[in-house]
Amino acid sequence: MREFKILAVVVFFTGLIYWGVEPFAHSxxxxxxxxxxxxxxxxxxxxxxxxxxxxxETFLSAGCTGCHSLNVANMPSPMDAAAASASFGVVPPDLSTAGLIYDKNYLSALIKEPTKALKVQHKFNEEKPHPMIAFYGLGGDIDQEIADIVAYLQSIAPKTLSDKEVFANACQRCHDMKYDKVFSATDKKTLTAYMGTLPPDLSIIIRAKSYEYLEIFINDPQKNLEGTSMPRVGLTQKAQEQVVGYMEKVGDRKKAEREDLGYKLIGFMAIFTFLAYLWKVKVWRDVH
Incomplete structure (x- = not known):
């Protein structure tokens, strides 16, 4: 009976720390x-x-090809990676997949008011303008013109992309994934000056941060890290899940095996505890 009382005390304080103190500290x-x-x-x-x-037609008239490539339509980038890095701070993205991986509302807002859509008003202003110029329209209904551009980007986008392809289009302009030998095309010194710090390699980010944290952070970095230079990415939920899925494949390849081993270990400890208890009862019965 005494042992059960001791066990009850241990269980109580362990539970208090696990469900009470730790969550409070985390909050x-x-x-x-x-x-x-x-x-x-x-x-x-x-x-x-x-x-x-x-x-x-609006896409061409608006001058989008002055910065962006559109490889799916045989429109190459007007600059090489080095020149683009020097001019903009980061290599502008190819827009071939934009209509698939980015949310429609986000794309519309990004074209019309980049700093607001990206949530980087704290970093760019009139004295330091954002590299992406806002679209002021061609003289007609600006919202209609933007809707036409978005419709065009959606029409030429592929139907599906692999997880790695989504990562390459959404994240690789700034981030490396060294474990998979994937590297940013942007010059590192220029990127550091542009962002204020060199964006981290994401090979093991899935181990450092939880899935829930990454879901919120990628969707809106300012929520978790106010004042960060990382812009809001604007991915659809499916595209973002593919990005995080790719991070898991690269940085946590043993996840399924580790989780399976965890269940086996818990089962072993339960059986071992039961056998140890039976052995303890037998020994003390002989002593008494």
Whole structure:
């Protein structure tokens, strides 16, 4: 009976620390933030229905090809990676997959007001303008023109992409993935000057941060790290899941094996504890 009382005390204080003290400490170090918003409600909604054919003409007239490549339409980048890094601080993305991986509302807002969509107003202003110039329209209904451009980008985008391809299009301009021999095309010195610090290699980020943390952080970095230079990425929920999935494949290849081993270890300890208890009962019975 005495042993059971001791066990009860140990279980009580262990539970108190695990379910009481630890969560409280975690809440103080990592305050609760709103969940990821894949509708990007703060950006509003462009209700116009876009025309992809008109959007193709608007895309060219707006001068988008002055910075961006569109390889799917045989429009190469106007600069090589070194020149683009020097000019913009980071290599502008190819837009071939933009219509698939980025949310429609986000794309519309990004074209119209880049710093707001990216949530980097604290970093860029009139004295230090953002490399991406806001689209002011071609003289017609600007919301309609933007809707046409988005419709065009969606029409030429591939139907599906692998997890690695989504990562390459969404993250690789700034981040490396050394474990998979994937490296950013942007010059590191220029990127450091542009961002204020060199963006980290993401090979083992999945081990340092939880899935839940990454879901919120990628969707809106300012929620977890206010003042960070990392822009809001604007991925759809599916595309973001693919990015995190790729991080898991590269940085935590043994996850399934480790989790399976954990269950086996718990089972072993339960059986071992039961046998140890039976052995203890037998020994003390002989002593008495």
């Amino acid at each position: 103080q170090m990592h305050p609760h933030v709103a969940p990821a918003d894949f509708a990007f409600k703060d950006l509003g909604t462009n209700t116009k229905v876009g025309d992809a054919k008109v959007g193709a």
